[in-house]
Amino acid sequence: MTAAGGRGERNPWLIAIVVSVATFMEVLDTTIANVALPYIAGGMAVSADEATWVVTTYLVSNAVALTASSHLAKALGRKRFFLICLALFTGSSILCGLAWDIRSLLFFRILQGLGGGGMVPVSQSILADAFPPHKRGQGFALFGVAVVVAPVVGPTLGGWLSDNFSWHWCFLINGPIGLLSAALVSIVVEETPALDGATRFDIVGFVLVSTFLGSLEVVLDRGQIEDWFSSSFILAFAAVGALAFTLMIPWEARHESPVVDIRMIATRQFGSCFFVMMAIGAILISTTQMLPQLLQLNFGYTAMLAGLVLSPGGLVTMGMMFVVGRLSGRVQPKYLIMIGAGVVALSMYNLTSLYGDLDFWFFARSRIYIGMGLPLIFIPITAASYNGIPPHKTDQASALINVARNIGGSIGVSLAQNVLAHRQQFHMSRLAEATIPSNIAYQDALRRLTDYFVSLGSSASVARRQATQWIGRQIETQSAMLAYIDVFYTLMLLAALVIPLAMILRRIPLGAPAPAAH
Known part of the structure; x- marks a missing residue:
């Protein structure tokens, strides 16, 4: 099937809605469990440190699944693979809610991460093929709502469910949504046939890439808890990850059918998109975590109220996604990204004027500014990442862009927490x-x-x-207040670094259908 295959037969907007709902559910689970950790620790009689593995195991298995998603989508067909991942994610979510001890919960979280990690990149590939190139920005607006708004909604929803019901509902809520999504996907999304050569799986590359990404996630997620490289645990994972990375680069660069085509990152267009997406992931996830943490620890907010601070920004983001989706077919992506990076940098600068008597709306306004800027980056960079990519490599592009977002998010949180700890001292x-x-x-x-x-x-x-x-x-x-100011200065500089990266992007055809790259 070509990149255009099926566009005249199925409504692309209906496809976008259906796959975005499933994506929203998966991305939501990266943050919804964070606020429930104290409840999980108390309910299962484990330490707070043991409970944090609920997050770590999900991130590691999610990263592993991302690496294999491109090959499996080709071998099984995108629709079939998407439904398998959705079924695994939904079933394991229900099992997480029914877990009887911490070991069973961690095992089911691993399964949940495997299902979720395969689902998100394939949903992007489905969207990329459902829309013609000059309208992909509009299609990715819905996908952007799922990816950008879900981490904002997660802490608020998780806190509300844990406070009013129990932590189990943070997972059980996925059950009915997942079943409905599966039914809609089976009806609306068209299957793609398996591609020639899809059965030649790069098993060595898969092991190396999975080991590297899994080790990196453990180091980033557990580093602050374990006191970084003073811990033999962190040193061991860092050494294994470094070795896997050293072996991975030459292997994947020379392999005919690599599990992750790192040669794409070396290109001007896709490489710029990859690193911009890393920066966006870092800013989005770190601010989503750091701002509620600041409000709870230094301003006495409840978890629910701290989560509500994020809500106005989430609403603005939803509106901006569709505005930017329309603009993306009329304005060069590089200009939208530069404007968005400037807005995000200014919003971070606004947060550096912290003092003890600030009210709710100061922080809500800051999130509104961030919510205005992020869509100006996310949609254009997602659409630009597919520019010039042959149809048979869209699955690879989707996997790599999602790897960039996930790694960026982990690096951002780790960097922010590290800056906070050291600067507070x-x-x-x-x-x-x-x-x-x-x-x-x-x-x-x-x-x-x-x-x-x-x-x-x-x-x-x-x-x-x-x-x-x-x-x-x-x-x-x-x-502590001064340390948070230093964190926001750091994130401001990170947002500013996006501007020169955006300047590297090539101009793309606007306003009229463009032929798919071959």
Whole structure:
């Protein structure tokens, strides 16, 4: 089947809606479980550290499935493979909700990640073939809603389900949605036949790529918890991942049918798209995690209220997706991406003006600005990544773009948490330098605070201790605030780096049907 195959027979918008619903469900599960971890730990009588493996196992198996999705979609046909992945994801989601201990839950999360990892790139390939090249931006608008809005909805929905029902519903909710999606996909999506040569599976490449991506996910997800390279556990996974990467590059570069065609990343167009998508994944996932964390730990927000801060931005993103989808057929992708990166960078800069008395709407407005900028990057870069790609390589392109988004998200969260931890220590030590006997301003503040606690009824010695503790808490709070500011400066620079990458992109035909590349 050609890239155009089936366009006149099936409504592409109906196809876009159907596959985007399934994609939304899968991407939602990357964040919905995060806020449920304390409930899972309590319900299964395990430590908080053990409960975090619920997230890690999903990310690792998801990355492994991404690498094999291109070959399996060709060997089985996209529709058949998509339905198998959807069935595996839905069934394992139900089993996660019915898990009887932590081991069974982790096993079912591995299965869930395998199903989800194969589903998302194939949905992109289905969309790429359903729409003609000059209208792909509009089709990817729906897909963009799923990928960009789902991580925002996840924490809010997960917190609400855990608070009002139980953590089990974070997984059980996928059951009816998955069954409905499977029925719609079987009716609406047209099958593609297996392609010639699809049975020649690069097993060595699959093992090397899976080992590298799996090890990388473990290092990034567990690094902060295990204290990075001071841990033999992290060192072991880093060494295995580095070895796999070293062997993977020459093997995949020379193989006739590589499981991951890394030669595509070396091209000007696709390589730029790959690294821009990594940056977008980093910014999207890290801000989605860091902002609620800041609000809960430093501003006293509940999990539900912190999640609601993200909601206005999610609504703006949904609206912008369709606006940008229309613009993408009229404006060169590189210009939309540059504008979007500028908006995101400015939104990150806005968040650097943190102080203790900021209200709900300051943070909500910041998310609105981010929600305006991300669609200007995501839709054009997704559409541009298929420009010049032969039809038989669209599955490879989909897999690589999703690998970029997933790795970028993991790197972004890991980078943000690492910057936060180290800069908080730095600021705390600098602020603590002022609390010395020779500092007249400190001694004056300590005396006035002591007098205040004495006026409340404390003895002089107790009041002195209370005053010292109060100052210590203020140092801790202010150092955390300054560290978050450093995190947002880091993400601002990351967004700014997208601009020169976008300038590398080639101009593409606009406004009229373009022939598929061959």
